[in-house]
Amino acid sequence: EVDLLESGGGLVQPGGSLRLSCAASGFTFSSYAMTWVRQAPGKGLEWVSTISGSGGTRYYADSVKGRFTVSRDSSQNTLYLHMSSLRAEDTAIYYCAKEAPGTTSSLDYWGQGTLVTVSS
Amino acid sequence: DIRVTQAPSSLSASVGDRVTITCRTSQTINTYLDWYQQKPGKAPKLLIFAASNLQSGVPSRFSGSGSGTDFTLTISSLQPDDFATYYCQQTYSPPRTFGQGTRVEI
Numbered sequence: 001e002v003d004l005l006e007s008g009g010g011l012v013q014p015g016g017s018l019r020l021s022c023a024a025s026g027f028t029f030s031s032y033a034m035t036w037v038r039q040a041p042g043k044g045l046e047w048v049s050t051i052s053g054s055g056g057t058r059y060y061a062d063s064v065k066g067r068f069t070v071s072r073d074s075s076q077n078t079l080y081l082h083m084s085s086l087r088a089e090d091t092a093i094y095y096c097a098k099e100a101p102g103t104t105s106s107l108d109y110w111g112q113g114t115l116v117t118v119s120s
Numbered sequence: 121d122i123r124v125t126q127a128p129s130s131l132s133a134s135v136g137d138r139v140t141i142t143c144r145t146s147q148t149i150n151t152y153l154d155w156y157q158q159k160p161g162k163a164p165k166l167l168i169f170a171a172s173n174l175q176s177g178v179p180s181r182f183s184g185s186g187s188g189t190d191f192t193l194t195i196s197s198l199q200p201d202d203f204a205t206y207y208c209q210q211t212y213s214p215p216r217t218f219g220q221g222t223r224v225e226i
Contacts (some may be wrong), residue, residue: 035216037164044221045156045164045207050214059214062121095163104170105211106154110163 002026002109004096009114016086016118022079022096022111030054030074033099035107036081038092038116048094049081050105064090086118122147122210126219133224139195141206141222148188149212155184155193156207158221164207168193198224 008020022034036048049070050059058070069082079096093115097107123146133139143153151171156164166175168184171191181196195202203226208219 037218045158045209045218047209047214047216047218050216059216061215100166100169104152104154105216106166106169106175107156107164107209108166108169108175110165112163 002098004098004109004111006094006096006111006114009094009116011117011119012086013120014087014118017082017084018086018116020081020083020094020096020114020116022081024077024079024096024098027098029072029077032101033105034070034072034079035097035099036070036079037095037097037107037110038090039095039113040089040092043092046092050099051079083116086116088118090116091118092116121215122149122213122217124208124210124217124219126208126222128222129220130223130225132226133198134226135198135200137198139198139202139224141193141208141224143186143191143193143208143219145189145191145210145212147212149210151187152210152212153184153186153191154209154211155182156209157202157204158207159204167206195224 005023035050051070067085093113095113098109100106100108155168158164
């Protein structure tokens with residue numbers, strides 16, 4: 001059974017840094033692209049970043065480009081999101097999600113999310 | 121970037137009603153569009169992928185249609201478990217933008 005478990009969220013001051021982790025199990029981690037999606041309190045979903053199965057291709061939303069870095073460690077079956085220069089508008093629940101087999105990039109499994117709060 | 125416009129932002133419906141939600145994209149995306157359902161405090165759940173394909177385990181009352189720039193999610197007979205917020209997402213090219221969401225309430 002596929003399971004995704006995020007961790008690393010918490011309270012951080014503006015300008016600070018944080019690293020989120022997503023521990024994956026139940027599938028061949030290196031075979032699937034992975035995505036981070038966030039949701040600000042009371043707001044809609046925002047796609048943040050996607051990394052290919054090999055880690056060789058990475059995409060970012062303009063709102064986080066240059067500040068966030070997505071990476072993965074297939075030996076640990078773990079996805080990461082390194083966040084720096086954090087702003088109040090980065091406050092959100094951050095979800096990791098697995099892409100479905102095939103070519104559609106649909107997100108077939110999601111974690112439960114981890115809350116990041118950027119505030120002084 | 122591809123803009124995704126979802127409508128309506130909210131709707132009121134009753135059990136048994138037929139419900140339709142639409143998404144329009146600013147560029148043609150073939151059928152690279154997915155639909156998700158989200159309930160309060162929970163992660164989104166994939167309902168429909170590639171515009172019209174029902175995800176495994178999703179009830180057949182959900183259906184999707186469309187291609188190019190105009191897409192529709194239909195719930196043929198609304199059930200109590202369907203009261204939630206629905207999002208579309210284009211996966212044609214990054215950034216893989218979501219629609220603004222449609223809240224379906226009683």
